[in-house]
Amino acid sequence: MSTGRDEHAEAAADIAAVERANTTFYEAMERGDYEELSGLWLPGEDLTVSCVHPGWPVLSGRGEVLRSYALIMANTDYIQFFLTDVGISMTGDTALVTCTENILSGGPAEDGNALGPLVGQLVVATNVFRRTPDGWKLWSHHGSPVLTENGEEGDEESSS
Template identity: 75%
Template sequence: MSAPHTDVEEVELANTAFYEALERGDFDELTSLWLTPADLGVDEEYHDPADTGVVSCVHPGWPVLTGRGEVLRSYALIMAGTDYIQFFLTDVHVSVTGDTALVTCTENILSGGPAPEGGEELGPLVGQLVVATNVFRRTPDGWKLWAHHGSPVLAENDEDEDDETPA
């Protein structure tokens, strides 16, 4: 693949790197992809980076997490409790305005936990459908995540379809 030539391509690469770091369970890489207070010009000598609310995250079913420390802790917990996770992204749309970029996508997630009763294989694989919004900011080191919001897509109920009457 050739080097990116547009902001949209660079944001697409940053978005892909985020999901690939999650798939690999690479916490150090994931950490490097999130904005730091210094990226936004916050003087870390006077503000605790863990408490400075420069980033936010909403995982499906979780409350809003604000601040780099809270957000990164949440990913550490997810990685520690998930033996396998794979993201198939669809409906990816990137919009860039100045130094801010918005990515919307559908996360088709396949995951598995620890093996039942200490077996060597993964526990049952579970599929989940989530719509996500990722907000990036341009920094001297490239595009970094400012916010992530994931919301589950509720499955349609078969009974709802039976209740519909033709027009």
């Protein structure tokens, strides 16, 4: 029979493992490591993975989701995530992570320089993880842009 202390220690270890899995996801994106990123998603189609990138339709299935990341990585020369407001909740073998992605990114420069101008963006994200024999794996990622105070995304100029 387990004691309350044992259950608390197990829950804390699970939360720490989910937090590491979440951090690893963003670090793989920053490095453009497609192989590592692919290994972070649930394997097979037992539970269909899904992804919503800001402004994109729902992507369902491992192939479609992973193709989207390959496309993003191929067209992004630099990306860095600063995660804030990270919250983790769990029930059984499922963990829910919410966070704000403070993103700094840049694409290819048009004038031949190594990197184009850097752009900042705020995205609120929900990442759902499932416990597997190989650790915590992503089941779903959903990112939504944060709107500015005047209701417009991005620049504060309004189109009147």
